[in-house]
Amino acid sequence: MTAIPASAVETLRWRNGVIEMIDQRILPGSIKYVRCDSASTVADAIRNMVIRGAPAIGVAAAYGIALEALRLKDTSPENFKTGMDQGFDLLAQSRPTAVNLFWALNRMRTLLSSLDSLPQAQTAEQLLSEAHHIHEEDVRINQAMGEYGAALLPDGARVMTHCNAGALATAGHGTALGVFRSAIADGKRLSVIANETRPFLQGARLTAWEMVQENIPVTLITDNMAGYMMQTGEIDAVVVGTDRVAANGDVANKIGTYMVAVLARRHNIPFYVACPLSTIDLSLPTGADIPIEERDITEVKGFRDCLWAAEGVSIRNPAFDVTPAELVSALITEKGIVPNETLMAGGLKAFVEQSAD
Ligand code: MRU
Numbered sequence: 001m002t003a004i005p006a007s008a009v010e011t012l013r014w015r016n017g018v019i020e021m022i023d024q025r026i027l028p029g030s031i032k033y034v035r036c037d038s039a040s041t042v043a044d045a046i047r048n049m050v051i052r053g054a055p056a057i058g059v060a061a062a063y064g065i066a067l068e069a070l071r072l073k074d075t076s077p078e079n080f081k082t083g084m085d086q087g088f089d090l091l092a093q094s095r096p097t098a099v100n101l102f103w104a105l106n107r108m109r110t111l112l113s114s115l116d117s118l119p120q121a122q123t124a125e126q127l128l129s130e131a132h133h134i135h136e137e138d139v140r141i142n143q144a145m146g147e148y149g150a151a152l153l154p155d156g157a158r159v160m161t162h163c164n165a166g167a168l169a170t171a172g173h174g175t176a177l178g179v180f181r182s183a184i185a186d187g188k189r190l191s192v193i194a195n196e197t198r199p200f201l202q203g204a205r206l207t208a209w210e211m212v213q214e215n216i217p218v219t220l221i222t223d224n225m226a227g228y229m230m231q232t233g234e235i236d237a238v239v240v241g242t243d244r245v246a247a248n249g250d251v252a253n254k255i256g257t258y259m260v261a262v263l264a265r266r267h268n269i270p271f272y273v274a275c276p277l278s279t280i281d282l283s284l285p286t287g288a289d290i291p292i293e294e295r296d297i298t299e300v301k302g303f304r305d306c307l308w309a310a311e312g313v314s315i316r317n318p319a320f321d322v323t324p325a326e327l328v329s330a331l332i333t334e335k336g337i338v339p340n341e342t343l344m345a346g347g348l349k350a351f352v353e354q355s356a357d
């Protein structure tokens with residue numbers, strides 16, 4: 001498999017016929033890789049947050065399909081077909097919000113359908129090369145997005161981000177953190193303010209770790225400090241990633257993003273969303289149509305053996321929220337910037353269609 005030029009962090013790697021994923025549940029305390037050899041083990045890894053972040057989930061799902069085909073290639077045609085259908089279903093049910101999962105599965109399904117006349121072993125090989133292709137393509141897309149986004153940030157900018165939209169959330173480089181990496185590579189001085197991101201702590205555990213690995217100045221705050229930091233003039237821009245963008249430009253991202261966007265508007269701070277085209281879902285007219293995952297309440301109640309919530313209290317755990325397009329200063333895509341005016345004029349669909357040409 002071709003080496004992928006990315007950041008220091010290897011989120012997924014193909015080794016000895018299986019896909020290995022860095023276990024994001026135990027970072028930054030331990031660096032361990034989880035090995036997956038089938039659609040079902042990849043679906044479990046996605047559901048359990050071994051791997052997370054919209055583009056990374058998409059890449060993992062593509063490998064899940066390839067692994068399933070490799071596993072079933074020597075069985076009867078009936079068994080191969082049924083097994084592959086089950087593999088697609090299992091992966092599609094792993095998490096609901098990030099559209100990259102369904103985008104990658106559609107791409108693998110389209111390829112599989114076109115290979116009907118090939119022997120199963122060759123079909124499996126072709127699916128594997130498509131998964132490698134999606135993996136490599138994701139890094140290139142993030143680097144292109146990084147270049148466009150970097151141009152929006154002034155030298156010396158203090159940029160806030162929410163959740164982790166870094167190398168760990170992608171095949172490498174990252175979307176929002178890719179913008180920071182590209183700006184620094186362009187010679188800009190930048191400092192990052194990472195919101196902790198309750199309850200799963202992607203900001204504290206993952207974003208902070210990625211930045212520290214590369215000596216990028218980073219300051220960690222709890223989510224409820226964001227307003228104070230903006231009010232005291234300590235933030236120049238916000239850049240976040242996204243899990244799904246509706247046709248009108250509404251943005252689903254990690255819970256708490258909406259709150260940050262409202263605060264940014266209150267303080268006249270630009271709010272940018274790094275968004276690969278694969279994250280735009282033109283089939284959904286508005287953000288109200290985006291399925292929002294509700295995760296297990298244990299994530300809110302405490303951590304491992306330490307429970308801090310009162311026994312018997314009712315708990316909610318929506319994992320994402322939707323920021324209305326009107327609060328988005330611009331989408332940063334691999335094909336260029338989509339400014340707020342374009343979103344407000346209903347121009348996202350035309351942008352995506354032109355970009356495909
Ligand atoms: O629940 P997670 O950790 O998968 O949520 C991830 C996010 O919300 C990211 O901001 C989003 O996927 C963009 S990743 C480039």
